[in-house]
Amino acid sequence: MKWESRGGKPPALLHQAIPSLSVTEWALAAGYDGVVVDLQHGEVGLESACTMLRAAPRDSAYSYARVGSLDPAPILRLLDSGARGIIAPTIESGEQARMLVEATKYPGVGNRSLGPSRPALYKGESYTEAGNREVSTIAQIETVAGLKNAEEIVTTPGLDSIYIGPADLAVSFGLPGRGDWEDGPVREAIVHLAALAREHGVTLGIYSGSGAYAADLLDRELVDYVGLGIDLVFLSRAAQESIKTLRGTK
Structure with a gap:
């Protein structure tokens, strides 16, 4: 499945670490296709995140939230407030991926409780079937252990x-903690995960701080969407740029 932005191109999402409705609105107005409200890092708590998700249009396909754990309680709150995707970090096994599916999908696929706080969030004859189609369950792979078990994660129903x-x-x-790698084991991991994703019919995304780097990955069809930048950064x-210019230290 290819995900498309409002302009027909692969989607770009802003990671939002600042608890602000204005940033959510600004990102969409600037041309981003959505946001990743980040409860793992940054200053966003659950109450703020639920409010921020409501700043996005009801039908925004890329209003995502990244949670800090697989605890189903906050995941349920975020989904009921309008999150169209849940990203769970540090998934390292098929069992953890299964737990994520259980928390994000209604019965028939998972075990999500029915009780939306935004009525008519999902349109269709069956609210639960529509919800299962419209909510993206996303496992974040970011460790060697997760990479080793990537196939069992990717094939999780x-x-x-x-x-x-x-x-x-x-x-x-054992490398420096930077994001945009042109070669080495991280780049090899991207290529490997791209092949697995294509083989098993799931999409692949990645975080990047560089528009040029992200564009290259998209052009090479290695990923389907990108998380591009963090509001706080x-x-x-x-x-820093403004004060350097003022002080003449550029």
Whole structure:
């Protein structure tokens, strides 16, 4: 399955670490296709995340949340508030992937409880079947252990996508914790996961801090979508650039 943005191109999502409705709205207005509300890193708590998800249009296909664990309780709250995808970090086994599916899909596929706080979030004759189609269950692979067990993760029934955490994966290999790798084991892992994803009919995404690097991966059809940048990092860089210009230290 190929995911497409509003412009017919692969989607780009902003990682949002600042608990702000304005940032969510700004990202969509700037041309991003959605956001990843990040409860794993940054300052976003569950209550703020649920409110932020409501800042996105009801039918926004890429209003995602990254959780800190496989605890089904916050996952349920986020989905009921409008999250169209749940990214779970550090998935390292098929059993963990199965637990993620259980938390994100309604019975028939998973074990999600029915009780939406945004009524008519999913359109169709069967609300639960529509919800299972429209919510993306995404396992983040970011360790050597996860990479080793990638095939059993990818083939988990009900799993929709794999998301690569390149910096943590690099650290797991004993490399510096940076994200955009042109060669070496992280790049080899990207190629390997791309092949597995194509073989088993799931999509593949990755985080990148560089538009040029992400565009190259998309052009090579190695990934289907990207998480492009973090709001907090963008703000930090802009502030540093402005003060350097003011002080004449560029």
